[in-house]
Amino acid sequence: MLHESAMTQALELAFSGVRGANPLVGALLVSAQGEVLAQGHHRGAGTFHAERAALANFFAHHPAGVDLSSATLYSTLEPCRHQGRQPACTQLIIEAGIGRVVHGASDPTSNGGGAAVLQRAGIEVLSSVLREECEALNHRWTAAQEQHRPFVTVHLAQTLDARIAAADGTSQWITSQASREHTHRVRSRADAILVGTNTVAVDDPRLTARTPAGDLTQRQPLRVVMGLTPVPKRCKLTQALPEGEGWVQLRTRDPLEALQELAQTTHGGYPVKHVLVEGGQSVLSAFFAAGLVDEVFAYHAPLLLGAGTASIGDIGVTTLREAPRFALDPAESGPVQIMDSDVCVHLQPKGDTCSPES
């Protein structure tokens, strides 16, 4: 099997993952005869890395001592060498006795250097196979790392004419039950949910992650309010708890400042690496204007308001060629999902984007 062909399969696997705190990664274990022995992909923070997932899938059907010295492990990203929430992939690869590792992108973070670790252990390492595609897979995640800020997912839950509330302020519910359930799934994997002070004052949201039955999910994101206006004494978001206990206020109107402050914040013992920005108009516009949106879920609900609050306000664009452009994101469940009556479009900023076909 050609390296490029195996790496293309690993890329396709990577796209099954979810964007957020961690990059998308796919891995493939291939025998000397070119047979695919196992495959794996990363399913998001707190779950197996792709290399470990592939090895676990292999050892689910093979005894521990089997000879893998002639096998190759393909990974879209250089295997990690640091123990975090998960064991170091380099250690697992060495222990499995794998003879060769082929990877696409190098790890741009402090976690890089796994290739050298493997080589010192006597493993043959080939790097930069389909490097551009493998880098493009996570171009926004890499940008977030370089800016020392969390990865930003934005929700646009809007009408066909891009309104998020009617003229009288009513907004519950614009989107369908299925769209709201999807939102709660994204909330439950985010480290933090961020809204503006105005949203708290007007909508009084709970900002919890809940199951379709209405119960709290096991993992609850940090609830974050951004802006200068004080948070009301009584509101569902604070649950009458003092600041720092499940919620914080970031007293700034600058999105980058807010994100860098969040990056210094821990929640549940881990730093905030993935934030879901839910609204309202001022906050959404500020993040888009600053180019600090890494992923968009746009829920288009099939109704019209004609007036009321637009989802996005001034972002400093006056002519068409200045408009920030996005690309359909094939990751997770694909670029388009029908959610009851709504259509959810999954987007990433246009740039060095990568799709499974490329």
Place this chain on the structure above:
Amino acid sequence: MLHESAMTQALELAFSGVRGANPLVGALLVSAQGEVLAQGHHRGAGTFHAERAALANFFAHHPAGVDLSSATLYSTLEPCRHQGRQPACTQLIIEAGIGRVVHGASDPTSNGGGAAVLQRAGIEVLSSVLREECEALNHRWTAAQEQHRPFVTVHLAQTLDARIAAADGTSQWITSQASREHTHRVRSRADAILVGTNTVAVDDPRLTARTPAGDLTQRQPLRVVMGLTPVPKRCKLTQALPEGEGWVQLRTRDPLEALQELAQTTHGGYPVKHVLVEGGQSVLSAFFAAGLVDEVFAYHAPLLLGAGTASIGDIGVTTLREAPRFALDPAESGPVQIMDSDVCVHLQPKGDTCSPES
């Protein structure tokens, strides 16, 4: 084969057609043993009716004199009895020697009464099988007939934040090449394209139907300008021709008045039965506010403007529960199509809607 099962298949066939001047219709020819002998659906004005399509598909593989006296023809709509652009289906059914006809909806137009014609010819007729589903299939087409007006398709070609032009008026091109090609296909099957006087003044559109290569398609719709402001002497739409030669102005701001005037207009020898409303904001808002939109193609282009012209302005809605609601339309190519970078959502007004699953 149960009647309901055959009619469900006919309904699924019907959804392959396009909405417009004619209703969606599906037909199935079934033997006494329950074998499907042929199927057909209507592909739009000027093409075979569904019953004729099914018969043509059958006779493409069978000699003309074959005995169909024990066969049943299922049709979602009562077969027509009048010769229009196409021969009367009743006549074709009688000539084919078909023994039984089962239909769903009765024809609500002056063309109705086909069932009685068939019965007088000695054919067994069973009506109202899955009547509700068959009526729901074309509920908006029927409404248009009852209001003596053309069927109205609306195009919304907008950004992610539902803008149709930037602050400086630039709008070419918001949507992708594939979206624009789809628009031209819809144009080429419409009888008329309608825009407001402001759109003519600002954008100076040609409003012709063109092939991807830029050539004019064989069939050109009537170009219609709606509004009180005079059309500029020199503009691409009139092509320097006097009114009545390929274009007309409807001097009203009332959409129903405009449509009823159009219904009295002929183009290429036939009355205008299908109009494509393309914009701009005032015209679109007026049609939506009046409840006179039968079908929507919403092209969501993945870019943001934040300012500029909204696709829809005031439609008299102040609170969420008054918002006009739409439903995904499974007809034609399905409710959602990816068109290059854009997502096109196909909608119909919510009401007695029908989907292939129902």
